[in-house]
Amino acid sequence: MNAGFPYLSAILLAPALGMLVILLLPHGNQRAVRWVSLVSAVICLALSVYLYAAYDRAAAGLQFVERASWVPSLGIFYYLAVDGINLPMVLLTSIVFFTGVWTMWDLQHRVKEFFALMLLMVVGVYGVFLSLDLFFLFVWYDVSLFPMYPLIAIWGSTRKEYGALKLTLYLLAGSALVLPGILYVYFQSGLFTFDLVQIAQAGLPVEAQYLGFFLFLFGFGVLAGLWPFHTWSPVGHVAAPTAVSMIHAGVLMKLGAYGVLRVGMFLCPQGLGDWSPLFALLATVGIVYGAFVGLAQTDLKYVIGYSSVSHMGLVSLGLATMSQGGLSGAVFQMFAHGIMTALFFSSVGHIYDRTHTKLIPELGGMAKVMPRASFFFILAALAGIGVPCLASFWAELLVFIAGYRAYPVLGVCAVLGLVVSALFMLRVVQKTFYGVKNERFAQAGDMTMVMIVPRALLAGTILLFGLLPRLALDLINTGVAPLVGMFK
Amino acid sequence: MAGDLLLFLPEAACLLMALALFGLSLPRVQDQRRVHSWTMGLSLVMVAAGLAGLFQEGSLFFEAYRVDLFSQFFKLLLAVALFLVLSICRQLTGVEERYQPEFFLFLTTCTLGMMLMVSAVELMTLYVALELSSFSLYILVPLRSGDNIDVEAGVKYLFIGITASCVMLFGMSYIFGAVHSTYLAKIAATLPLWIHQPGAVIGLLLTLSGLLFKLAAFPFHFWAPDVYQGAANQVTTYIATASKAAAVALLIRLTALSAGTSLYLLDVLMALCVASMTLGNLAAMVQSDLKRMLAYSSVAHAGYVLMGVLTMTRLGYSSAMFYSLAYMVMNFAAFMVVVKVASGGQDLKISDLAGLHRRAPLLALTLMLALFSLAGIPPTVGFTGKFLVFAAAMQDGHFWLVLVGMINATLSLYYYLMVIKAAYLAEPAGPREALAVSGPTRALNYALIAAMVYLGLFPRQVLELAEQAVRNIF
Numbered sequence A: 001m002n003a004g005f006p007y008l009s010a011i012l013l014a015p016a017l018g019m020l021v022i023l024l025l026p027h028g029n030q031r032a033v034r035w036v037s038l039v040s041a042v043i044c045l046a047l048s049v050y051l052y053a054a055y056d057r058a059a060a061g062l063q064f065v066e067r068a069s070w071v072p073s074l075g076i077f078y079y080l081a082v083d084g085i086n087l088p089m090v091l092l093t094s095i096v097f098f099t100g101v102w103t104m105w106d107l108q109h110r111v112k113e114f115f116a117l118m119l120l121m122v123v124g125v126y127g128v129f130l131s132l133d134l135f136f137l138f139v140w141y142d143v144s145l146f147p148m149y150p151l152i153a154i155w156g157s158t159r160k161e162y163g164a165l166k167l168t169l170y171l172l173a174g175s176a177l178v179l180p181g182i183l184y185v186y187f188q189s190g191l192f193t194f195d196l197v198q199i200a201q202a203g204l205p206v207e208a209q210y211l212g213f214f215l216f217l218f219g220f221g222v223l224a225g226l227w228p229f230h231t232w233s234p235v236g237h238v239a240a241p242t243a244v245s246m247i248h249a250g251v252l253m254k255l256g257a258y259g260v261l262r263v264g265m266f267l268c269p270q271g272l273g274d275w276s277p278l279f280a281l282l283a284t285v286g287i288v289y290g291a292f293v294g295l296a297q298t299d300l301k302y303v304i305g306y307s308s309v310s311h312m313g314l315v316s317l318g319l320a321t322m323s324q325g326g327l328s329g330a331v332f333q334m335f336a337h338g339i340m341t342a343l344f345f346s347s348v349g350h351i352y353d354r355t356h357t358k359l360i361p362e363l364g365g366m367a368k369v370m371p372r373a374s375f376f377f378i379l380a381a382l383a384g385i386g387v388p389c390l391a392s393f394w395a396e397l398l399v400f401i402a403g404y405r406a407y408p409v410l411g412v413c414a415v416l417g418l419v420v421s422a423l424f425m426l427r428v429v430q431k432t433f434y435g436v437k438n439e440r441f442a443q444a445g446d447m448t449m450v451m452i453v454p455r456a457l458l459a460g461t462i463l464l465f466g467l468l469p470r471l472a473l474d475l476i477n478t479g480v481a482p483l484v485g486m487f488k
Numbered sequence B: 001m002a003g004d005l006l007l008f009l010p011e012a013a014c015l016l017m018a019l020a021l022f023g024l025s026l027p028r029v030q031d032q033r034r035v036h037s038w039t040m041g042l043s044l045v046m047v048a049a050g051l052a053g054l055f056q057e058g059s060l061f062f063e064a065y066r067v068d069l070f071s072q073f074f075k076l077l078l079a080v081a082l083f084l085v086l087s088i089c090r091q092l093t094g095v096e097e098r099y100q101p102e103f104f105l106f107l108t109t110c111t112l113g114m115m116l117m118v119s120a121v122e123l124m125t126l127y128v129a130l131e132l133s134s135f136s137l138y139i140l141v142p143l144r145s146g147d148n149i150d151v152e153a154g155v156k157y158l159f160i161g162i163t164a165s166c167v168m169l170f171g172m173s174y175i176f177g178a179v180h181s182t183y184l185a186k187i188a189a190t191l192p193l194w195i196h197q198p199g200a201v202i203g204l205l206l207t208l209s210g211l212l213f214k215l216a217a218f219p220f221h222f223w224a225p226d227v228y229q230g231a232a233n234q235v236t237t238y239i240a241t242a243s244k245a246a247a248v249a250l251l252i253r254l255t256a257l258s259a260g261t262s263l264y265l266l267d268v269l270m271a272l273c274v275a276s277m278t279l280g281n282l283a284a285m286v287q288s289d290l291k292r293m294l295a296y297s298s299v300a301h302a303g304y305v306l307m308g309v310l311t312m313t314r315l316g317y318s319s320a321m322f323y324s325l326a327y328m329v330m331n332f333a334a335f336m337v338v339v340k341v342a343s344g345g346q347d348l349k350i351s352d353l354a355g356l357h358r359r360a361p362l363l364a365l366t367l368m369l370a371l372f373s374l375a376g377i378p379p380t381v382g383f384t385g386k387f388l389v390f391a392a393a394m395q396d397g398h399f400w401l402v403l404v405g406m407i408n409a410t411l412s413l414y415y416y417l418m419v420i421k422a423a424y425l426a427e428p429a430g431p432r433e434a435l436a437v438s439g440p441t442r443a444l445n446y447a448l449i450a451a452m453v454y455l456g457l458f459p460r461q462v463l464e465l466a467e468q469a470v471r472n473i474f
Helices: A007-024 A030-054 A086-106 A112-130 A135-143 A149-155 A160-189 A196-202 A207-222 A234-237 A242-266 A269-293 A300-320 A324-355 A371-385 A391-406 A408-433 A450-467 A470-487 B002-007 B007-023 B032-052 B067-089 B097-121 B123-140 B149-179 B184-194 B198-215 B223-230 B234-259 B265-285 B289-312 B314-341 B361-375 B382-395 B399-422 B439-457 B462-472
Strands: A063-071 A077-084 B058-060 B063-069
Touching: A007 A030, A007 A063, A007 A077, A007 A086, A007 A112, A007 B067, A030 A086, A030 A112, A030 A450, A030 A470, A063 B462, A077 A135, A086 A112, A086 A242, A086 A324, A086 A450, A086 A470, A112 A135, A112 A149, A112 A242, A135 A160, A135 A196, A135 A242, A135 B382, A149 A160, A149 A234, A149 A242, A149 B361, A149 B399, A160 A196, A160 A207, A160 A234, A160 A242, A160 B382, A160 B399, A196 A242, A207 A242, A234 A242, A234 A300, A234 B067, A242 A269, A242 A300, A242 A470, A269 A300, A269 A408, A269 A470, A300 A324, A300 A391, A300 B223, A324 A391, A324 A450, A324 A470, A324 B058, A371 A391, A371 A408, A371 A450, A391 A408, A391 A450, A450 A470, B002 B007, B007 B032, B007 B067, B007 B097, B032 B067, B032 B097, B032 B382, B063 B067, B063 B097, B067 B097, B067 B184, B067 B234, B067 B314, B067 B439, B067 B462, B097 B123, B097 B234, B123 B149, B123 B198, B123 B234, B149 B184, B149 B198, B184 B198, B184 B234, B198 B234, B198 B265, B198 B289, B223 B234, B223 B289, B234 B265, B234 B289, B234 B314, B234 B462, B265 B289, B265 B399, B289 B382, B289 B399, B314 B361, B314 B382, B314 B439, B314 B462, B361 B382, B361 B399, B361 B439, B382 B399, B382 B439
Parallel strands: none
Antiparallel strands: A063 A077, B058 B063
16 A cells, blocks of 8 residues: 555546536636636646656556545445556546647637536546446446536537437446446455455456456447447537547547456456457457448548547457457557547547538548648548557557457458558548638638647657557556466 | 433424424414424424434334334434425415415324334334324325316325225234234244245235335336326425335335245245336336426336345345435435426426526536436435445345346436436527525535435445344344
């Protein structure tokens, strides 16, 4: 136990307190609301960067542990810690949260409620990533999900009520499998503790792992956009306002994959073995399907939505390989894809704000109209395709190698899927940013210097981790290694 | 004698309050404000008495009446429920003015009946206590001014209620026939020997049916939608909160008699649990009246409580106790918003909530939190309650039951979201003026929000209290 400063609780508390302050602020004080949100985002970002730097990679394992008994009679603990798996996720959340707040700076409609709900969602996300207690993990999981409904339904666009309802019901239906799974594991372990680490160390009976992994895979898999439970995701992304799309596609979908990894694979390593062929198959179908459906889209946000399905399929494929490279690749892909998608949605958000359309046929020649926004979009598109020197390249490479080793046929299919997705990305870039300029939008302004900052931060992160992949991989490998040992 | 009085403190306070209200109801002309202030004051005394009597233990009236932590927990809950309900009765717009002191009086006698009920450990005592509360409600339900739907609700409630009582009495006669005693302690000692006889099981089931009626569990739920809609909003609030808690208490006491030895009883309760959850949730989806919707949702919640009760384990009972507290808080919060928004005492359509977030942001927030809590979304108390009953069911090996419960929780989210959508998204057809929210109401809202979140995140104290309480009933 670390007696030092409770960094992890501070990360959890900063947005929570921010939300309380916002709720108590008088109506109409929009400036203060924005500043409070930004301050809590900056605190989180600073703490996350510090943790990322201060984490002892040589020692590995769980660090910055905070553990206290919460409900002793049921074995519920307040248990926060970071390791090589969740630390990149925490950093990702902080970056996306910070840039999301900044991107939404000009919001005018019901500002107070928006930022309060957004902060609540972020508390939930941090909670899931940091908690190592199953009870709290589930609590935070749902906390991160339900603000999505008002966030999309009030501030969204394009069939927002339908999208919001579909998304909420799908995701909570997923959590309807997770909760029985958690309770099942709790009683099967016979330890009467919700402490994830303790249960994992003691090991579950093999039959229990079989059912347990099934519940976790499909429960969390819904949020990870696992085919065929992905249909909420493009609809939801399209309907959501910019920052919510950023957090949602950038971070929230990672919660699903993280849940499969942290809860499902950690607790049921043997159950995974039985389910992994199915898991890999669904993942590959998702990769290929997402790419092909993306090819047919005319709405920029739908394009990104389906490319997310495809990219999250890569994460699932990496997990299903049960190998060091595959798992590391999957975790790295979660991080890289999160940053990339955030940049995507952030750029599209700007284009949509100025032109009030995100339909590809209506746009065209945007590179001349708004060169800065176009630059960021194209950078994100290149990252999505897997161009070397950008973060996703390394992640995708690792997953493909591991995928090909474990499942040769599926691995090849996945690579082909990526080729198709490269095709559609380039097509979108060509049609939207080059080609004939639509004169209607000739006067639409480009990003101001201030609004470049968040996008530049995201772009910089993609480049940094693309040029120095060891910055992430060294850390991730320390977290993944013990897990891979358990599969043996 | 002084010790006995201390044992009887909450009931004595309730009795005194009833007498005082009787006195207040005598003058021909009353000052409504004064009556309400007195009632609130007396009710606060009752809550204090409930707190003071929390850790009392002993028995009264020839062992027919047991005072233990279990009963005192529920008495405190009832006192708080009464206090809360009275606190939203300042403007009793749904009830004719000249009946208002009587309105308070019968709420009090009803509470008294329920308090006696949770302590009763003898079948006749239990029955008499149950009837005291039932008869008060038979009067309260039709006490509504305005349209003529109230008569229908009142008559319906009276007839179904009396039938349920008869069935219960009939069941008790079977139990008496089987074990030759009306004392629960004796029954508990002998019943396991007889439990495999059809007569004993039928007796127990029929006795339970009287309580399932109170709880509005399937198939005894037919009264709920009409009565919830037909009764004055405040009465509905009371029925939906206090009355449910008392029913759970008795259900726990009576099912504990079989000590989990009857598989047949378990099967029946499981079937009722699944049917209540599913039917309640499906029916709630198509309602357009908010109170009717909440009535069907209460049927579903009866199912969740049953899930805790049917395990007949310590965790099951303590989780059911926690759930009844949770249900009281969140359901009260939802109904409080109904009462406040329907300021003329009328029924409230879900579409009437349109634009609530602008007319009264605080009420809208409370409503949203209450509904999320009812749907079982963390970090609210409703989630923790559901988590506990599901945990209890899982511990007993009812995996499928938990899965069905979770699927139902997801189903229920749909119609709760529809209400939230109405309150936060829909725009009213015409201009609506802002709702005035008075200082005390504001405080009540903050308290409810805080309670829902606090109990959701910090269930420890209440849970430990409940665990300690159920230790005595085996």
